[in-house]
Amino acid sequence: xxxxxxxxxxxxxxxxxxxxxxxxxxxxxxxxxxxxxxxxxxxxxxxxxxxxxxxxxxxxxxxxxxxxxxxxxxxxxxxxxxxxxxxxxxxxxxxxxxxxxxxxxxxxxxxxxxxxxxxxxxxxxxxxxxxxxxxxxxxxxxxxxxxxxxxxxxxxxxxxxxxxxxxxxxxxxxxxxxxxxxxxxxxxxxxxxxxxxxxxxxxxxxxxxxxxxxxxxxxxxxxxxxxxxxxxxxxxxxxxxxxxxxxxxxxxxxxxxxxxxxxxxxxxxxxxxxxxxxxxxxxxxxxxxxxxxxxxxxxxxxxxxxxxxxxxxxxxxxxxxxxxxxxxxxxxxxxxxxxxxxxxxxxxxxxxxxxxxxxxxxxxxxxxxxxxxxxxxxxxxxxxxxxxxxxxxxxxxxxxxxxxxxxxxxxxxxxxxxxxxxxxxxxxxxxxxxx
Numbered sequence: 001x002x003x004x005x006x007x008x009x010x011x012x013x014x015x016x017x018x019x020x021x022x023x024x025x026x027x028x029x030x031x032x033x034x035x036x037x038x039x040x041x042x043x044x045x046x047x048x049x050x051x052x053x054x055x056x057x058x059x060x061x062x063x064x065x066x067x068x069x070x071x072x073x074x075x076x077x078x079x080x081x082x083x084x085x086x087x088x089x090x091x092x093x094x095x096x097x098x099x100x101x102x103x104x105x106x107x108x109x110x111x112x113x114x115x116x117x118x119x120x121x122x123x124x125x126x127x128x129x130x131x132x133x134x135x136x137x138x139x140x141x142x143x144x145x146x147x148x149x150x151x152x153x154x155x156x157x158x159x160x161x162x163x164x165x166x167x168x169x170x171x172x173x174x175x176x177x178x179x180x181x182x183x184x185x186x187x188x189x190x191x192x193x194x195x196x197x198x199x200x201x202x203x204x205x206x207x208x209x210x211x212x213x214x215x216x217x218x219x220x221x222x223x224x225x226x227x228x229x230x231x232x233x234x235x236x237x238x239x240x241x242x243x244x245x246x247x248x249x250x251x252x253x254x255x256x257x258x259x260x261x262x263x264x265x266x267x268x269x270x271x272x273x274x275x276x277x278x279x280x281x282x283x284x285x286x287x288x289x290x291x292x293x294x295x296x297x298x299x300x301x302x303x304x305x306x307x308x309x310x311x312x313x314x315x316x317x318x319x320x321x322x323x324x325x326x327x328x329x330x331x332x333x334x335x336x337x338x339x340x341x342x343x344x345x346x347x348x349x350x351x352x353x354x355x356x357x358x359x360x361x362x363x364x365x366x367x368x369x370x371x372x373x374x375x376x377x378x379x380x381x382x383x384x385x386x387x388x389x390x391x392x393x394x395x396x397x398x399x400x401x402x403x404x405x406x407x408x409x410x411x412x413x414x415x416x417x418x419x420x421x422x423x424x425x426x427x428x429x430x431x432x433x434x435x
Contacts, residue, residue: 005030011283024079031113038085038114041092043114046147047099047107048122048164049138050278051224052076053252055122056098057426059228061249062242063235064433065095071433073426075253076100078109084289084415085113087430094235101141118158118175120227124163125277128262131196139163139325149173158223159184171229175235179224182221186230188222193288197258198264203229203239203365209241214246217258217268217288219385220281253406253420254382256285264367266292270374271382272404279316282374283323294325298384300356301330314339321347324372328357330379354383354397362387367392380405402429 007030013021021029032375044059046052053073060071068091072084078097081216090094099110124138142164149155151172157380158164160179178186202209203226207210216224225246233240258286259267266289270282277301286295287378297320301313317339318328327343329336329350336350351357361371361384373381382405383394405411406420407427414418425431 021066024208024234027079027082028113031085032120034085035113035115038088038090039059040090041088041095043095043097044118044120045097045099045114045116045145045149045203046120047142049125051221052098053222054255055120055224056096057252058225058249058431059231060096062228062245063094065245066237069094069433071096072430073098075341075427078106081110084430087297099145102336104137104141107141111144112318116145116148117150117153118231119145120143120231121159121164121167122223123161123277124225127403131382132274144334145219154234160223171387173338175428176230178230179223186226188226189223191219193217197288205233205239208239212246214249215258216251218256218285220283221256243277250422251404253423259385265365265371265388267385267388268372269382269385270372271379272377274300274374274376276302276312279374281320281378282372283320286323286370286372288291290428292368294322295370296326297329297374298328298330298373298381300381302377308423312346317343317348330357330381354381355393358384358387358393377404382406383411
């Protein structure tokens with residue numbers, strides 16, 4: 001049936017434009033037609049420089065205990081969204097759609113497709129510096145979701161981020177804010193990490209105060225969490241119910257995910273992207289484990305920064321060693337020699353291969369280790385988790401593959417069933433959570 005629809009759409013496009021459509025144009029056309037058949041499904045669009053996937057996964061988790069919810073996460077470009085809209089059905093009560101704003105005009109195309117009833121903007125940073133060359137252009141792109149959210153719906157904005165909060169004047173929908181700011185509609189107070197490294201806080205809305213606790217090991221998750229809570233609450237769910245379900249949330253691996261190993265070691269895996277402007281947030285996760293020693297950072301590629309790398313590396317080393325006992329670079333030793341001379345070989349080491357890092361950790365690791373894996377996706381530092389959880393190491397290094405080890409037949413997906421199966425599902429299409 002889909003083949004018939006594609007053929008009819010292609011013929012219609014040819015008649016209208018006097019040329020054949022590209023594959024992307026055809027996908028977008030079919031996605032728009034499918035969206036027209038889903039008038040009863042409530043679409044929620046999520047954008048921001050960081051935290052989109054975590055917000056979307058948590059929102060689906062919270063709504064999914066009461067509604068039929070479909071979510072499109074991780075892959076978030078317009079063409080992917082169009083294809084995933086084709087997978088939706090009229091029985092889906094909510095559709096949670098992660099929407100990229102990585103280049104100018106892309107959110108206009110996505111909003112044409114999704115037609116969101118609710119919109120969430122989490123944060124603004126320089127994570128797409130190579131495309132926008134500055135925060136101003138990023139703001140111009142992200143505000144598109146605010147403008148295009150239906151007038152009968154609601155927009156949720158981060159009150160702690162001035163760039164996001166300034167978007168309120170562009171909204172035609174009702175605006176609700178979240179954050180630690182005293183004027184935020186959904187306000188977090190007493191924010192911290194408990195002894196297990198979990199995020200905890202009190203959420204205040206009007207005259208209600210409800211404690212929340214989630215298995216997320218960093219304070220910078222707070223905007224994503226508050227946004228999901230606010231949006232779910234506005235669908236009619238109680239804050240008390242949301243707090244109960246939030247504690248059972250299963251975070252997405254590789255997005256500052258927390259892994260407590262049988263050996264006693266703790267691993268924080270943050271290996272999806274590493275924009276320069278947010279590295280300090282990742283380093284600060286180690287502050288939640290003050291009693292554990294040694295604390296090590298394994299640092300791979302860093303992205304989205306102006307200027308040369310040398311001065312940036314020196315500053316990063318100084319900052320990282322303010323949180324960690326040891327910094328392990330995933331890069332040639334010769335490029336790190338000046339830092340080793342400055343800080344000593346006991347505090348800074350470097351390796352060019354993941355299996356060399358794994359061997360070093362086997363030799364020098366202790367049950368009290370806390371390891372932060374921080375890199376862009378191209379490094380595949382998450383492969384270090386394989387031997388740590390008792391699985392064979394990856395035999396393809398360097399592999400040259402673009403997808404994550406969590407979704408790779410040479411990585412975690414070698415086993416037919418594994419603890420990260422749900423991540424593969426999000427990578428390949430719409431994921432539903434039924435009532």
